[in-house]
Amino acid sequence: MATPSAVVTDVAVDDNGISFAADVDQPVDLFFDDQRIGSFWTVRDTTASTATLGARGRRTWAWPRSLRPHLDGTTELRLVVHATGEQVCAQRVTLGDGQGEISVVDARGNPLSLDKSQRLVRLFASRSIEQLTPLLDSMSSVIAALQEGGVEPFVAYGTLLGAVREKTFIGHDSDADLGYVSRRDHPADVMIESFALQRRLTEQGFLVTRYSGAAFKVIVTEPDGTLRGLDVFAGFLRDGELYLMGEVGTPYRSEWVFPLTEVELAGRTFPAPAVPERLLEAMYGPHWRVPDPAFKFETPIGVTRRLNGWFRGTRHRRESTWDPYWGQARALTKTTPSAFIRWVHRSEPKGTAVVDVGCGYGSDVLFVARRGRRAYGLDYVPRSYAPMAGRAEKMGFPATFLPTNLTELRSTYAATAELRSLRGPKVMTARHLLDSTSTLGRRNLLRMARTVLADGGRLYVQALVAPDPAGDPPGLRPVDIDAFVAEAERYGARVVLRREGRVDDVKLSPDNLSTRPGAPARNPDDPEADPSSAAITDGPGPETVQPAHLCRLVLQWN
Amino acid sequence: MELNPRRLISSPQRLRERLDAMEAEIQECRQLNLRVAELADAVAELLVPLADSDDPRVAEIIERYRLGVSTEGPRPVKPTPPSETA
Numbered sequence A: 001m002a003t004p005s006a007v008v009t010d011v012a013v014d015d016n017g018i019s020f021a022a023d024v025d026q027p028v029d030l031f032f033d034d035q036r037i038g039s040f041w042t043v044r045d046t047t048a049s050t051a052t053l054g055a056r057g058r059r060t061w062a063w064p065r066s067l068r069p070h071l072d073g074t075t076e077l078r079l080v081v082h083a084t085g086e087q088v089c090a091q092r093v094t095l096g097d098g099q100g101e102i103s104v105v106d107a108r109g110n111p112l113s114l115d116k117s118q119r120l121v122r123l124f125a126s127r128s129i130e131q132l133t134p135l136l137d138s139m140s141s142v143i144a145a146l147q148e149g150g151v152e153p154f155v156a157y158g159t160l161l162g163a164v165r166e167k168t169f170i171g172h173d174s175d176a177d178l179g180y181v182s183r184r185d186h187p188a189d190v191m192i193e194s195f196a197l198q199r200r201l202t203e204q205g206f207l208v209t210r211y212s213g214a215a216f217k218v219i220v221t222e223p224d225g226t227l228r229g230l231d232v233f234a235g236f237l238r239d240g241e242l243y244l245m246g247e248v249g250t251p252y253r254s255e256w257v258f259p260l261t262e263v264e265l266a267g268r269t270f271p272a273p274a275v276p277e278r279l280l281e282a283m284y285g286p287h288w289r290v291p292d293p294a295f296k297f298e299t300p301i302g303v304t305r306r307l308n309g310w311f312r313g314t315r316h317r318r319e320s321t322w323d324p325y326w327g328q329a330r331a332l333t334k335t336t337p338s339a340f341i342r343w344v345h346r347s348e349p350k351g352t353a354v355v356d357v358g359c360g361y362g363s364d365v366l367f368v369a370r371r372g373r374r375a376y377g378l379d380y381v382p383r384s385y386a387p388m389a390g391r392a393e394k395m396g397f398p399a400t401f402l403p404t405n406l407t408e409l410r411s412t413y414a415a416t417a418e419l420r421s422l423r424g425p426k427v428m429t430a431r432h433l434l435d436s437t438s439t440l441g442r443r444n445l446l447r448m449a450r451t452v453l454a455d456g457g458r459l460y461v462q463a464l465v466a467p468d469p470a471g472d473p474p475g476l477r478p479v480d481i482d483a484f485v486a487e488a489e490r491y492g493a494r495v496v497l498r499r500e501g502r503v504d505d506v507k508l509s510p511d512n513l514s515t516r517p518g519a520p521a522r523n524p525d526d527p528e529a530d531p532s533s534a535a536i537t538d539g540p541g542p543e544t545v546q547p548a549h550l551c552r553l554v555l556q557w558n
Numbered sequence B: 001m002e003l004n005p006r007r008l009i010s011s012p013q014r015l016r017e018r019l020d021a022m023e024a025e026i027q028e029c030r031q032l033n034l035r036v037a038e039l040a041d042a043v044a045e046l047l048v049p050l051a052d053s054d055d056p057r058v059a060e061i062i063e064r065y066r067l068g069v070s071t072e073g074p075r076p077v078k079p080t081p082p083s084e085t086a
Helices: A129-148 A157-166 A187-203 A276-284 A301-311 A318-327 A329-333 A339-347 A363-369 A382-395 A409-420 A439-452 A481-490 B005-010 B012-051 B056-069
Strands: A009-013 A017-021 A027-032 A035-041 A058-062 A073-081 A087-095 A153-155 A176-182 A207-212 A215-221 A227-238 A241-244 A248-251 A261-265 A268-272 A353-357 A375-379 A399-403 A426-431 A458-464 A494-500 A550-556
Touching: A009 A087, A017 A073, A129 A153, A129 A176, A129 A187, A129 A215, A129 A227, A129 A268, A153 A157, A157 A176, A157 A261, A157 A268, A157 A276, A176 A187, A176 A241, A187 A207, A187 A215, A187 A227, A187 A301, A187 B012, A241 A276, A241 A301, A248 A276, A248 A301, A301 B012, A318 A382, A339 A353, A339 A363, A339 A426, A339 A458, A353 A363, A353 A439, A363 A375, A363 A382, A363 A399, A375 A382, A382 A399, A399 A409, A409 A439, A409 B012, A426 A439, A439 A481, A481 A494, A481 A550, B012 B056
Parallel strands: A153 A268, A176 A227, A353 A375, A353 A426, A375 A399, A426 A458
Antiparallel strands: A009 A017, A017 A058, A027 A035, A027 A073, A073 A087, A153 A176, A207 A215, A215 A227, A227 A241, A241 A248, A261 A268, A458 A550, A494 A550
């Protein structure tokens, strides 16, 4: 066994992270006072520091982005070797402004910890069995619904690992996982089956969000308001290989899955594969019996390529950008409309409905709705517009919000069918959608617009076409507008206005064009640089200037 | 198409380029699975129930679609009103 000096020494803590000397790679647990915050491997999860200390490598573990907002104050920071329980560091540290005690809790005061994806979540370790009862009940209900749907579900991944190793949930885990091996053996058929299972659960009242063609999450609300995810992963056997979303692809025998057996979990019995140890080895490797709180999957690239190719592509930038972005409290506080929507409002006659695709906050939807226009807001992150939807309902404004994912064909069809029945004049708007979605998302926007606007109306677009001199806003990348226009024309659209660069947007309408140079002020989160947008006014409004890195387009289909 | 293995080995750069292109093409093929599944789901769960309607516009759309798929064989004969002279 390693001696303490060989594990972690000379620990220094600052606002960037924890640096130390280490030459043995193993997991250590990080505590603030008595609260476990997370775990990391001393070499794998750290970077080599520029400063060196003698002959030993000096490493730095950078504070994860999710934890940084909490790092303001003082705390007793401790590092403990996970395997031995040996404490290798205990020191009083001061971070940020240093006011008060560092507190890593949610809005209700519940302790939070980092999961293996470095998200701050409520781990099972901080929960009593009573608090887990709703999750256990939901697992039983979901298993029953899946069985009725014709598949044979079992506990999988961390939940199976906890059941086999400890007969309960793993303390450093936060979600429960179910899996099933379909009796179908083609990826497309497996997805059709997964769609049907999702529909069955939704009809039974469960809240479900889809992660890929072969995985979805059932959201369970615990008594204290904590939202807990119950993941359902599809798998299939083909040519002697088992593929199980989202990490498994390995030679496998059907008799290792069927007939299902049972395992004990938190005092209850749940179905498990015929030979659970085989699946655990496929998921976690040969050392699955050794606890590793900072475990990272080392899925072979060929398996990842297959699973990506068959099943994924419907969550473009959601995990990387938009979920963290909308997870910030401040992101939901914007209430001012954009200069873009003012321009659309000025350009369109009264009574024309507005469909805002990729509405984000929904403040543009509210802007036109409060002026009497029928308004729709579509976005694939429903919590982005939730406050505005509530406000519109309270005020009685004619605004409707539809969760819509342009990278899912089915979601696009569903929204298109609903909007197609919207009678009377209408326009669609897509402000910073082209520059945040994928090629498929742009194509599905055109499919939707072609149908919804077949009888008249325009699609108004604004996108980033060159790097923003002040840095691209979160989630936006400049888009090739020529390629988009060419694609739009292939979908039968005609460009009635195209303006790039510094142009006055006050009179920028298809019928009345003018240009005027100017230098806008900057709002760091708003690519339009509209200093006057705080004031909500009817009529022409204050003059604003479109910056050089933006492009506006107006498309028509008739 | 260039398939001479000796020439490929003698030009590793070209081999690498072709492998990259092949990987991209395989991935494109895999991605069709999701599209096929979504289309099949939309047809079965959205269009088929919508078509189960007495609305004459739906009947007209279905007939137009059917004719557009195949015009082989005899055309459907529309019932004609009884003639007074018959």
